[in-house]
Amino acid sequence: xxxxxxxxxxxxxxxxxxxxxxxxxxxxxxxxxxxxxxxxxxxxxxxxxxxxxxxxxxxxxxxxxxxxxxxxxxxxxxxxxxxxxxxxxxxxxxxxxxxxxxxxxxxxxxxxxxxxxxxxxxxxxxxxxxxxxxxxxxxxxxxxxxxxxxxxxxxxxxxxxxxxxxxxxxxxxxxxxxxxxxxxxxxxxxxxxxxxxxxxxxxxxxxxxxxxxxxxxxxxxxxxxxxxxxxxxxxxxxxxxxxxxxxxxxxxxxxxxxxxxxxxxxxxxxxxxxxxxxxxxxxxxxxxxxxx
Amino acid sequence: xxxxxxxxxxxxxxxxxxxxxxxxxxxxxxxxxxxxxxxxxxxxxxxxxxxxxxxxxxxxxxxxxxxxxxxxxxxxxxxxxxxxxxxxxxxxxxxxxxxxxxxxxxxxxxxxxxxxxxxxxxxxxxxxxxxxxxxxxxxxxxxxxxxxxxxxxxxxxxxxxxxxxxxxxxxxxxxxxxxxxxxxxxxxxxxxxxxxxxxxxxxxxxxxxxxxxxxxxxxxxxxxxxxxxxxxxxxxxx
Numbered sequence: 001x002x003x004x005x006x007x008x009x010x011x012x013x014x015x016x017x018x019x020x021x022x023x024x025x026x027x028x029x030x031x032x033x034x035x036x037x038x039x040x041x042x043x044x045x046x047x048x049x050x051x052x053x054x055x056x057x058x059x060x061x062x063x064x065x066x067x068x069x070x071x072x073x074x075x076x077x078x079x080x081x082x083x084x085x086x087x088x089x090x091x092x093x094x095x096x097x098x099x100x101x102x103x104x105x106x107x108x109x110x111x112x113x114x115x116x117x118x119x120x121x122x123x124x125x126x127x128x129x130x131x132x133x134x135x136x137x138x139x140x141x142x143x144x145x146x147x148x149x150x151x152x153x154x155x156x157x158x159x160x161x162x163x164x165x166x167x168x169x170x171x172x173x174x175x176x177x178x179x180x181x182x183x184x185x186x187x188x189x190x191x192x193x194x195x196x197x198x199x200x201x202x203x204x205x206x207x208x209x210x211x212x213x214x215x216x217x218x219x220x221x222x223x224x225x226x227x228x229x230x231x232x233x234x235x236x237x238x239x240x241x242x243x244x245x246x247x248x249x250x251x252x253x254x255x256x257x258x259x260x261x262x263x264x265x266x267x268x269x270x271x272x273x274x275x276x277x278x279x280x281x282x283x284x285x286x287x288x289x290x291x292x
Numbered sequence: 293x294x295x296x297x298x299x300x301x302x303x304x305x306x307x308x309x310x311x312x313x314x315x316x317x318x319x320x321x322x323x324x325x326x327x328x329x330x331x332x333x334x335x336x337x338x339x340x341x342x343x344x345x346x347x348x349x350x351x352x353x354x355x356x357x358x359x360x361x362x363x364x365x366x367x368x369x370x371x372x373x374x375x376x377x378x379x380x381x382x383x384x385x386x387x388x389x390x391x392x393x394x395x396x397x398x399x400x401x402x403x404x405x406x407x408x409x410x411x412x413x414x415x416x417x418x419x420x421x422x423x424x425x426x427x428x429x430x431x432x433x434x435x436x437x438x439x440x441x442x443x444x445x446x447x448x449x450x451x452x453x454x455x456x457x458x459x460x461x462x463x464x465x466x467x468x469x470x471x472x473x474x475x476x477x478x479x480x481x482x483x484x485x486x487x488x489x490x491x492x493x494x495x496x497x498x499x500x501x502x503x504x505x506x507x508x509x510x511x512x513x514x515x516x517x518x519x520x521x522x523x524x525x526x527x528x529x530x
Binding site: 044047048055088089091092095096191193194195196198199200202203206207210211213214217218222 | 310313317320324328333338341342345346349350354357358361362365366369370447448449450451454455458459462463
């Protein structure tokens with residue numbers, strides 16, 4: 001008969017202050033935000049995000065220069081049209097950086113190490129989503145802010161209207177960032193192999209916009225403008241532009257929008273469903289990956 | 293050509309769920325073609341627009357990018373390429389095999405579906421379908437060579453390829469006609485233009501120029517990939 005006993009060999013317990021959930025969230029958020037721009041990693045990882053951010057600034061600088069030289073205030077790009085105008089660059093940023101956030105930990109099977117600490121599954125996912133959305137927001141809002149400041153400096157008429165349009169444009173940017181981050185992270189989380197995540201995200205963007213534009217052209221040729229508008233819900237940039245046009249009252253930057261406030265509300269509901277759905281899917285994905 | 297390398301590459305590209313991703317893209321084109329056929333909006337103009345926008349301008353560069361970089365870049369990244377490079381196989385055989393696999397994949401997942409979509413849309417009217425098939429095939433070969441070379445040269449091959457295919461060919465092509473003419477897409481379109489009577493297919497490049505440039509890009513891409521693979525330094529993966 002064996003007798004066993006647990007001996008107290010004198011390890012000290014930690015009695016200090018626990019930093020808590022908010023601290024965990026903030027740490028994960030900062031870590032992921034830095035990763036989105038390649039900060040804290042070799043120069044090779046920084047080249048692309050900063051190159052794309054620089055490309056995003058170019059049209060804003062050019063537009064301000066055009067206003068300053070020609071004194072034509074119409075040469076200033078509309079704040080709400082800036083993201084749709086440069087959607088290809090934003091899509092490439094999303095495609096290259098969302099696998100950095102969502103695929104690497106899955107590829108190297110290190111997700112369980114996060115969850116062996118007091119990190120909640122939901123916190124982990126929300127931090128990733130918020131970090132990518134913030135990175136995208138910075139990508140879009142910085143040139144838009146530059147445009148606004150440039151407009152002030154070159155004395156574009158109607159400062160009150162400009163401020164309102166600028167604030168409306170920022171709201172649009174937040175919505176763009178949230179919707180795009182949700183789509184990008186979900187796709188990247190299911191294609192952990194290197195290179196495939198990038199291709200998959202860009203494929204969804206390119207194919208959805210190609211199909212939507214073709215259907216919209218055909219529908220307009222048959223003067224079926226309602227169909228052309230509703231089809232716009234199926235591609236991210238047109239989707240958010242519908243909200244901008246119908247609910248924020250901006251000029252259209254996409255081909256067609258469904259009619260009236262109803263169209264805007266439906267588009268906003270689709271955006272909300274995308275973000276909520278993405279959170280749920282990512283939660284399930286990382287929860288499963290955290291078990292192995 | 294080395295059958296073992298070809299087999300390994302095919303398995304890496306098509307294994308598990310990856311084939312589904314590759315299959316999903318052309319299925320969308322076929323679904324679009326079938327939808328247009330069923331609603332009776334498949335006249336010649338619309339058919340050429342669909343084949344041009346969706347086939348040559350979207351599906352072809354996308355598939356070539358996935359296949360061209362996918363056959364080499366992951367192996368270089370995780371260092372597995374060393375197991376191939378340390379065997380007594382000439383580097384040009386490795387590059388040519390990888391390139392052949394990429395071309396086969398592009399043909400299977402982009403050119404063949406475009407041919408089927410063309411058949412569904414127009415049948416054989418005005419030789420549109422065979423013209424686009426040939427155009428996409430030569431374009432696919434040039435794109436594959438370009439992207440295989442990129443995969444050997446840079447770790448950011450996919451992003452650089454995207455910047456070329458999207459920003460250069462599409463975004464700048466809309467504003468600057470010069471950038472449009474200097475793109476694989478227009479050269480492939482030029483080949484299709486020469487083979488069909490349909491006046492809706494228009495390219496900004498003449499056929500002889502396009503053919504020479506396509507051959508040149510393919511040859512230079514392949515040669516560059518061979519040269520760079522000879523002196524490949526395998527740093528630790530990030």
